[in-house]
Amino acid sequence: MIFQTPILALLLVSLLASLVAVWSGWFGLRVLARWNLASGSRAQLQMERLTELVSTLFRFVMLAELVALLLFVFNADRMASLFVGAMCAVGTLNVNPYGFPALYAKIAVFFAAAVWLMLDRADRMGRDFPLTRVKYVALVGIAPLVLLSAGLELTYFLNLRTDVITSCCSKLFTPVNPNLAAELSGLSPGAALWLLGGSGAAVVLAGAGALIRRRGAQGFALAGAVLFGVAIAAIISVVSSYIYEHPNHHCPFCILKPEYGYYGYALYGPLFAGTALALSAGVLQGFARVPSLTGVLPALIRRQIWLSLGAFALFGVAVIWAIVRSQLILFG
Amino acid sequence: MISLQSVSKLYNEGRPNEVQALRDIDLEIAPRAVTVFKGPSGSGKTTLLSIVGCMARPSTGRVFVDGQMVSGLPEKFLTEQRRTTFGFVFQRFNLIRGLSVLENVMLPAVPLGPDHAALRRRALDRLEQLGLGAKADMKVEYLSGGETQRAAIARALINDARILIADEPTANLDTELTHRFLEIVAALRDEGRTVIMTSHDPRIWEADMVNAVIEMQDGRISGAFA
Amino acid sequence: MTPFLRRQRALADYTLAALARRRGKNLALVVIFSVIVFVVASAMLFSAALQREADLVLAEAPELIVQQLVLGRQDLIAETEIAKLTAIRGVTAAKGRLWGYFYDRISGANYTVMVPDDPAMMPEPGTVAVGEGIPRARGFTFAQAPLFLSRWPGELQKFAVARTFDSDSALVSSDLVLMAESDFRRFFEVPPGVYTDIAVSIRNPREIATIVEKATRAMPAARFVTRDDIARTYQKLFSWREGLLVALAGAAILAFAIFAAEKASGLSAEEAREIGVLKAIGWDSSDVIAMKLWEGALIAIGAFLIGTVAAYLHVFGTGAALFAPVLKGWSVIYPDFRLAPQIDGMQLTALFLITVVPYVAATLVPIWRAASADPDQIMR
Numbered sequence: 001m002i003f004q005t006p007i008l009a010l011l012l013v014s015l016l017a018s019l020v021a022v023w024s025g026w027f028g029l030r031v032l033a034r035w036n037l038a039s040g041s042r043a044q045l046q047m048e049r050l051t052e053l054v055s056t057l058f059r060f061v062m063l064a065e066l067v068a069l070l071l072f073v074f075n076a077d078r079m080a081s082l083f084v085g086a087m088c089a090v091g092t093l094n095v096n097p098y099g100f101p102a103l104y105a106k107i108a109v110f111f112a113a114a115v116w117l118m119l120d121r122a123d124r125m126g127r128d129f130p131l132t133r134v135k136y137v138a139l140v141g142i143a144p145l146v147l148l149s150a151g152l153e154l155t156y157f158l159n160l161r162t163d164v165i166t167s168c169c170s171k172l173f174t175p176v177n178p179n180l181a182a183e184l185s186g187l188s189p190g191a192a193l194w195l196l197g198g199s200g201a202a203v204v205l206a207g208a209g210a211l212i213r214r215r216g217a218q219g220f221a222l223a224g225a226v227l228f229g230v231a232i233a234a235i236i237s238v239v240s241s242y243i244y245e246h247p248n249h250h251c252p253f254c255i256l257k258p259e260y261g262y263y264g265y266a267l268y269g270p271l272f273a274g275t276a277l278a279l280s281a282g283v284l285q286g287f288a289r290v291p292s293l294t295g296v297l298p299a300l301i302r303r304q305i306w307l308s309l310g311a312f313a314l315f316g317v318a319v320i321w322a323i324v325r326s327q328l329i330l331f332g
Numbered sequence: 333m334i335s336l337q338s339v340s341k342l343y344n345e346g347r348p349n350e351v352q353a354l355r356d357i358d359l360e361i362a363p364r365a366v367t368v369f370k371g372p373s374g375s376g377k378t379t380l381l382s383i384v385g386c387m388a389r390p391s392t393g394r395v396f397v398d399g400q401m402v403s404g405l406p407e408k409f410l411t412e413q414r415r416t417t418f419g420f421v422f423q424r425f426n427l428i429r430g431l432s433v434l435e436n437v438m439l440p441a442v443p444l445g446p447d448h449a450a451l452r453r454r455a456l457d458r459l460e461q462l463g464l465g466a467k468a469d470m471k472v473e474y475l476s477g478g479e480t481q482r483a484a485i486a487r488a489l490i491n492d493a494r495i496l497i498a499d500e501p502t503a504n505l506d507t508e509l510t511h512r513f514l515e516i517v518a519a520l521r522d523e524g525r526t527v528i529m530t531s532h533d534p535r536i537w538e539a540d541m542v543n544a545v546i547e548m549q550d551g552r553i554s555g556a557f558a
Numbered sequence: 559m560t561p562f563l564r565r566q567r568a569l570a571d572y573t574l575a576a577l578a579r580r581r582g583k584n585l586a587l588v589v590i591f592s593v594i595v596f597v598v599a600s601a602m603l604f605s606a607a608l609q610r611e612a613d614l615v616l617a618e619a620p621e622l623i624v625q626q627l628v629l630g631r632q633d634l635i636a637e638t639e640i641a642k643l644t645a646i647r648g649v650t651a652a653k654g655r656l657w658g659y660f661y662d663r664i665s666g667a668n669y670t671v672m673v674p675d676d677p678a679m680m681p682e683p684g685t686v687a688v689g690e691g692i693p694r695a696r697g698f699t700f701a702q703a704p705l706f707l708s709r710w711p712g713e714l715q716k717f718a719v720a721r722t723f724d725s726d727s728a729l730v731s732s733d734l735v736l737m738a739e740s741d742f743r744r745f746f747e748v749p750p751g752v753y754t755d756i757a758v759s760i761r762n763p764r765e766i767a768t769i770v771e772k773a774t775r776a777m778p779a780a781r782f783v784t785r786d787d788i789a790r791t792y793q794k795l796f797s798w799r800e801g802l803l804v805a806l807a808g809a810a811i812l813a814f815a816i817f818a819a820e821k822a823s824g825l826s827a828e829e830a831r832e833i834g835v836l837k838a839i840g841w842d843s844s845d846v847i848a849m850k851l852w853e854g855a856l857i858a859i860g861a862f863l864i865g866t867v868a869a870y871l872h873v874f875g876t877g878a879a880l881f882a883p884v885l886k887g888w889s890v891i892y893p894d895f896r897l898a899p900q901i902d903g904m905q906l907t908a909l910f911l912i913t914v915v916p917y918v919a920a921t922l923v924p925i926w927r928a929a930s931a932d933p934d935q936i937m938r
């Protein structure tokens with residue numbers, strides 16, 4: 001089953017990411033043990049230069065991983081016709097127990113890498129490698145996550161069996177089942193929209209607060225994370241139904257299909273970008289007082305908050321537009 | 333204003349072929365003046381110049397530029413310091429073959445993301461001043477020795493460096509061209525720039541526009557004359 | 559423009575000039591890279607096009623086919639079974655079909671011989687309708703040439719060719735011979751009252767599973783093949799073959815990546831000196847890396863575009879002339895037909911990941927190594 005171009009491409013990216021993660025994790029340990037800025041020695045200089053390589057490799061691999069995340073979902077959707085019972089990505093991911101964990105791990109890698117790249121960016125702005133230790137501690141933590149994600153993905157693809165009858169979104173996302181997905185779809189549309197509006201307002205307030213008081217981006221990050229969760233729930237419970245124009249179709253994946261004008265990308269793109277920016281603003285806030293960064297970091301944090309707010313606003317517009325143009329009437 | 337405090341430089345540190353190129357150098361270099369390092373070949377002039385010019389980090393000791401310590405900076409910031417403060421004219425000029433004079437001159441500005449038209453104008457002005465205006469579009473490999481040097485000077489000054497650094501600038505020039513070079517240096521000093529050179533050429537350190545001569549021997553300063 | 563964009567532009571300008579200065583080396587790189595992209599892209603586009611072709615054909619096929627099994631192999635099925643099927647609720651029609659394969663010793667090809675369902679397609683007794691592959695395989699020189707079929711040496715049966723179908727769904731129909739029922743039974747010596755299999759039409763596709771269940775109880779010895787089963791088989795077959803080709807190309811990609819890494823690390827003395835000069839005059843390692851990445855990107859994107867466009871022309875312009883034998887290979891008669899041009903974002907993304915990513919990955923470390931040259935080196 002793995003002899004398919006998209007699957008080979010995905011495995012290739014995972015392999016590269018794993019290689020980079022293992023090597024840079026190992027290098028990270030070396031940095032933690034031997035980093036000594038005061039030394040003008042060759043070894044230290046070489047290590048400083050290697051940090052440049054790590055940053056370059058990581059940026060490259062994470063860009064590839066981002067494309068791979070899109071391809072993973074897209075491919076799952078496309079392969080649905082191979083499996084009995086699969087109508088969209090949900091069915092394909094359900095063929096064996098590794099599909100959804102692989103997807104979640106990929107998303108986790110995306111957020112972790114986004115925050116790490118921002119740390120890296122901040123670190124390079126200071127004149128004394130201010131965040132290098134933090135950065136490499138984080139890297140040593142991220143490396144196993146990348147490996148886990150690659151392992152799950154490989155196991156998933158190796159265990160794709162076409163004779164398995166899988167269950168698709170119509171089975172998973174219905175209120176009658178006793179699981180989380182069902183519970184989310186069972187969430188009443190009104191409550192979901194209120195929650196979404198409420199956490200959106202919280203994000204705007206926290207963002208404005210952080211911008212005005214020039215601190216407290218952690219609160220904004222927290223609000224952003226909550227909004228992410230609520231938004232996913234709302235997409236499942238109500239927004240997707242508006243897009244399908246069908247009150248009982250609650251699938252977070254079918255909205256990515258061409259039949260629905262790829263509308264899902266307009267929702268998920270800004271949502272993921274906004275969340276990643278919010279998280280990294282929150283993490284960076286913790287280092288705003290580092291002496292060599294006091295001059296530059298607050299500006300970066302502010303920019304991230306603005307961008308994050310902008311992304312969330314786009315998400316909001318996409319949600320409202322989905323509701324407005326829909327023929328479906330849930331209220332009234 | 334540049335000052336060095338007990339600067340040493342080791343090459344191939346910890347290996348059998350270790351070389352101590354500089355030993356315990358203390359030095360102050362005056363701004364808006366012409367300073368020359370003189371001494372026999374192998375005495376450490378070029379090494380000292382590279383440390384003064386933020387091209388290399390000392391093995392021990394501190395280097396200050398305008399009161400800011402630069403010796404511990406990450407390479408990236410050292411580079412930033414270098415490209416905004418220093419302009420280099422190398423012994424072998426090191427222009428890039430295959431590119432025109434103008435392109436060569438504009439090269440140090442590329443990483444700064446300059447406005448292209450303004451940069452071009454600046455480069456042409458500088459070439460004009462040095463008498464190379466007509467040769468701007470010529471490939472550098474067709475220039476004569478003196479012209480190559482002037483192109484190298486134009487390149488060194490494109491980011492408006494306050495300090496010009498030249499390693500053995502007259503090694504390949506005849507007397508006539510050496511005089512021409514010294515005139516240019518004098519003019520730069522009068523613009524308010526600092527010039528630091530190495531030379532074992534008496535025509536240079538005996539010239540009366542030189543403000544300070546620092547004599548080196550075996551990696552140490554063996555004498556200083558004003 | 560922001561300084562960031564201006565810097566990128568200036569770097570790209572410099573890179574273009576540098577590429578032009580080392581035209582020979584870079585052209586070789588682009589050519590080899592394009593060939594690899596071409597192979598992978600052709601395999602991908604071709605198998606996707608075949609898949610679509612098969613889907614088109616299947617869309618016309620019956621929802622369910624019932625076959626008789628004897629000793630685990632397919633056998634002729636009795637007419638009496640038809641009544642059992644039509645009795646099941648939800649079945650709109652069940653019809654016996656007559657079809658089989660005929661190995662033509664004269665051309666060395668396998669024909670599919672069928673009695674058409676559709677009365678409009680039914681040839682007069684003594685005549686046949688044939689797919690466009692057959693006149694080609696037989697080397698017919700004039701339009702009304704009769705078709706002679708020989709079942710054993712020394713035997714010949716003559717059929718007038720009533721019509722030849724054109725290439726619409728050539729993949730499946732090019733080796734087709736349509737015969738009247740009486741001719742078919744005589745030619746293959748099939749007794750009356752039996753059929754090859756039974757085609758069942760079902761009104762609501764959701765009921766297929768239930769109907770198969772009921773039919774299995776009524777006819778325990780029969781095998782039931784749904785249209786979806788066939789579609790899945792096709793899809794697996796095509797993607798598996800495509801994947802095999804891509805995996806083979808993977809070996810080529812690996813070789814190319816090693817070659818590219820080799821090229822990138824074995825900088826010519828001239829190039830190494832150039833990087834030394836750039837670092838000495840104030841470029842940072844990250845500037846050099848960015849410049850080299852521009853170089854890699856220009857080469858990779860150039861080769862990607864060339865390879866993909868060439869593959870597109872190859873697959874949809876020439877019907878994948880170079881690959882057809884490998885990927886189709888299910889009949890000796892290769893249909894001569896045009897595939898409907900189609901390409902999508904997912905294919906392009908996968909193609910990009912599988913070709914460009916290894917190239918960039920292979921060159922990153924050598925690039926970094928070149929960029930971390932000591933800036934003071936050039937003073938020696």
Ligand SMILES: Nc1ncnc2c1ncn2[C@@H]1O[C@H](COP(=O)(O)OP(=O)(O)O)[C@@H](O)[C@H]1O
Pocket residue numbers: 343344351352353371372373374375376377378379380938
């Ligand atoms: N990269 C290097 N590796 C090892 N030794 C070096 C290196 N560069 C310079 N040296 C040694 O350091 C000493 C000083 O060299 P240099 O500064 O070039 O002297 P000068 O410019 O006065 O001729 C010499 O003995 C030289 O051989």
Ligand SMILES: [Mg+2]
Pocket residue numbers: 377378379499500530
């Ligand atoms: Mg020297």
